[in-house]
Amino acid sequence: MKQREKLAEIHAGKREPILQITQLTKAFPYGRNQQVTAVDHLDFTIFRGETLGLVGESGSGKSTTGRTLLRLHEPDSGETLFEGFDINHLKANDLKAMRKHMQMIFQDPYASLNPRMKIQDIIGEALDIHGLTKTKEERKARILELLDLVGLHPSFAERYPHEFSGGQRQRIGIARALAVDPTFIVLDEPLSALDASIQAQIVDLLEDLQEKLGLTYLFIAHDLAMVKQISDRVAVMHNGKIVELADSEELFNNPIHPYTKKLLAAIPIPDPNHESNHDSIVKAEDELVAYKGSEFKEVSPHHWVYC
Numbered sequence: 547m548k549q550r551e552k553l554a555e556i557h558a559g560k561r562e563p564i565l566q567i568t569q570l571t572k573a574f575p576y577g578r579n580q581q582v583t584a585v586d587h588l589d590f591t592i593f594r595g596e597t598l599g600l601v602g603e604s605g606s607g608k609s610t611t612g613r614t615l616l617r618l619h620e621p622d623s624g625e626t627l628f629e630g631f632d633i634n635h636l637k638a639n640d641l642k643a644m645r646k647h648m649q650m651i652f653q654d655p656y657a658s659l660n661p662r663m664k665i666q667d668i669i670g671e672a673l674d675i676h677g678l679t680k681t682k683e684e685r686k687a688r689i690l691e692l693l694d695l696v697g698l699h700p701s702f703a704e705r706y707p708h709e710f711s712g713g714q715r716q717r718i719g720i721a722r723a724l725a726v727d728p729t730f731i732v733l734d735e736p737l738s739a740l741d742a743s744i745q746a747q748i749v750d751l752l753e754d755l756q757e758k759l760g761l762t763y764l765f766i767a768h769d770l771a772m773v774k775q776i777s778d779r780v781a782v783m784h785n786g787k788i789v790e791l792a793d794s795e796e797l798f799n800n801p802i803h804p805y806t807k808k809l810l811a812a813i814p815i816p817d818p819n820h821e822s823n824h825d826s827i828v829k830a831e832d833e834l835v836a837y838k839g840s841e842f843k844e845v846s847p848h849h850w851v852y853c
């Protein structure tokens with residue numbers, strides 16, 4: 547479906563929220579008696595079938611947000627409703643069942659794949675944990691189906707992670723996440739370790755899979771240019787806060803928060819007549835210092851700014 551139609555449905559209230567996050571907070575101890583609030587009272591919603599981009603510099607709290615949503619980190623406070631159910635107080639068994647619906651794909655496909663396991667066992671492990679296939683034959687058939695889904699040859703099932711390129715490994719990571727038939731996936735900088743040409747192929751694959759399987763994505767990236775193509779809406783994170791959230795095009799054409807402006811100014815622009823990037827970054831940084839936000843407000847329809 548075209549992005550415009552999808553956004554029209556979201557704005558008309560025709561797409562139900564898949565995740566509703568209220569005041570979600572996670573701090574880590576730091577130094578002796580200090581703590582860093584990596585995720586600071588976040589309020590946002592993710593709608594079924596959309597890709598919400600989450601951008602911000604390294605250390606802004608993006609990964610912690612993704613992990614806390616999935617309860618890979620325990621939140622300190624706040625509410626996460628998944629399909630309307632509060633998942634922050636689930637006990638072990640219910641949490642395991644919930645994990646089947648929510649998966650994560652990581653930046654470095656090599657580090658996240660066990661080098662001593664064959665691809666069929668890396669993918670099969672997810673099936674085994676949740677008891678999703680009953681016989682050996684059924685398990686093998688499902689693994690081959692998943693390899694096919696991510697564009698990998700069936701013979702790859704018998705091979706090991708080191709035999710593959712970065713792009714192929716990321717496809718394996720995607721197949722593993724898809725094994726449990728999830729509805730929501732957090733993608734944590736899934737393209738950052740890949741060459742530009744390979745990045746484009748993985749973006750195409752992710753878009754195809756979203757359409758085919760009705761997936762909802764939270765797509766984390768440190769650079770705005772990367773999320774522009776894939777995201778329907780974009781949230782900008784700075785010091786543990788979402789400082790701005792809007793439709794992708796709106797955010798790029800009409801950024802309001804100085805931090806968003808700073809990120810946008812850092813994208814290289816080929817036009818020599820354009821105001822130099824350096825100047826606009828300096829300007830945005832000055833603005834940011836003077837800027838004090840206090841509340842996440844809807845400043846124009848569907849455009850939220852911490853101000």
Ligand code: ADP
Binds near residue numbers: 575602603604605610
């Ligand atoms: P990002 O993904 O945007 O780079 P992170 O979520 O990884 O940011 O980190 C946000 C902040 O939380 C950083 O200050 C980081 O040092 C801190 N942090 C993240 N994970 C941990 C952890 N497991 N233990 C302690 N501090 C952490």
Ligand code: MG
Binds near residue numbers: 608609610734
């Ligand atoms: Mg990160």
